[in-house]
Amino acid sequence: MTRYILRRVAAMVVTLWFIVSATFVIMHAIPGDPFVTEARLPETVLANLRAYYGTDRPLGEQYVRYLGGLLRLDLGPSFKSDTLGVNEQIALGFPVSAQLGLQALVLALALGLGLGMFAASRAGGLVDGFTMLVGTLGISVPSFVVAPLLIDLFAVRAGWLPVAAWGSFASTILPTVTLAVAPLAYIARLTRASVLETLGQDYIRTAHAKGQPPLRVLVHHALPNALIPVVTILGPITAGILVGSFVIEFIFGIPGTGRMLVRAIFERDYPVILGSAVFYSTLLLAFNFAVDLAYGVIDPRIRVERSMS
């Protein structure tokens, strides 16, 4: 197991290095100087700016410097903000995005699993039809359609919730719901399909035959196996929630890393774009790794295979 973990961590470092290099090259392959704006700064000021940020150095040197900074967990200064470096911007924004993402994940998991299981246990019924409808609409209707609708209905017309302000719990409700819609739909569909398949297995028939109560068969016999596919997609889903929040942060005016990235792209703030890519990739790799480790706990068969290889 230790060897497996070490090997995975080494592979992650290599992947991360690839990602950093690729993004670095893309960022520097574009013609144009990020400091040249409509404001027309004097040449001496531009020279000072370039010297300060090191963009007057040869590319190779900038690259080595950047990698050196990464080793010290330093993502460098931002082009557009004098006071906040990339690290500080992420440190400010990420807790907000993480809170939003976590709330959405909990909501999506609770409702998605519930709906999916209930629908499968009464396949063909009313709840099942409803779940399939939610499952299709949820992955098809984009968040930038859902959000304005929710804002108009619940904030503007009904006046129950605040409009575009981040702070109180009430202000997080609409963005959380919007962000949860798509993953909820995925989880509900997957859970339904997986439970349905498990319920057709022989050992479930055996459990019924020996007189186990239906609810016990569902919860104790079917669920543990049916949940494995759901765990499989938890990594990508969590990543999707984290990354996918930038449209929602943009609409609701939430000061998270998503809005930071969109702003950075408009302002051509390359260090922030590069830093975001590095930060999100690390997060994504770590998530997938954690999920892979979790399989072993949930499914003993995988643990055995791994220890034998």
Add this chain to the structure above:
Amino acid sequence: MIGTKSRDTLAEAVADADALAPASSRPGVLRALLGHRTGVVGLVIVVVVALVALAAPLLAPDDPTRVDALRRLAPPSPDAPLGTDNLGRDILSRLIWGARLSLGTAGLAALLILTIGVGLGMIAGFYGGLLDDLLMRVVDVLLAFPALILALAIAGVLGPSIASVMIGIVTVAWADYARVMRGQVLAARERQYVEAARATGVRDARILARHLLPNVLPPILVLASLEMGGLILTISGLSFLGLGAQPPTPEWGAMLNDGRAFIGSAPQLMLFPGLAISIVVVGFNLLGDGLRDAFDPHLRD
């Protein structure tokens, strides 16, 4: 020369016999899709929208970019069936031209993704070795990348436009197909019909194109249909943020962003483009689900 020719045909006859099972059930796939209730709904939606996109110049009642200050934010009327936007442009005409843009860009992106992904995946799976290792390394990196962020970054670097959004998306999205395809080819490579074709001297390119491709295509078609929905969502999402289509281009995502300020006073600005995107994406997703069920013999019986 005659010798090689006849050997080639022989190999194909052998291979065809081996491939007969999946090939003969192909009419069944269409029948299964047509018997799939929601799949048919998806098919109808996709076909209708595709026809609207093709016939946009004939169907649109007005020029989608014609500004008319005298009828700003007008509600639906015989003059403008779905009302007008904040610049007095006819919303119906913008939606119809928008269908052309959305389907066109998503379709082109899907075609590029499929060509690159399927091509490289097949080559990697068929030849193996160093080439395979290298390609799969690249695929691993791309799959570990937060795809949307890379697409965003590329689009940002190239400057906001539909083309940069497409380049950004294609750059990352082919990797998934390459991986699926490689797995399919790896499995199919050991099948008898491939062995037979190779034993009788059929060239590699021909084996790949004529013998392997038809047999590994079904799962790719399902993925592609589901991918179209996702592509339309991503492209219109980036346009909504202002990174894709630029004004005055009639694009659904951009129209939604234009309408944000008027949701209370003139809801038609957001309502109709929102409906358009949702219906089209539902269509592709239902079609994809239907295709998957149709291709799956377990479910068909």
